Amino acid sequence: MHTTDARKGGETDRRLATVVVWRETPFFTDRERAALEWTEALTLVSQDHVPDAVWQAVKPHFSEEEIVDLTLLVSAINSWNRFSIAFRKTPA
Secondary structure: OHHHHHHHOOOOHHHHHHHHHHHHOOOOOHHHHHHHHHHHHHHOHHHHOOOHHHHHHHOOOOOHHHHHHHHHHHHHHHHHHHHHHHOOOOOO
């Protein structure tokens, strides 16, 4: 679902295939890396909370409003994923 929409939006297969190893690839900008790190921290909040270093890393790349928007998007997708897992839904 998400990859289909990303491709329609112009995203490349190479970047989509390597997003899971974003730290090891040269395909993402510093801004994108900050967003990915923020996303991981929010998704894994029960393990490490959101480390101060991650908070400090995202601030130079995004306005306060953008951080709020990104946080809402991550929270929504995490909620949908948890519903899907709980109700044994198979990805389409």
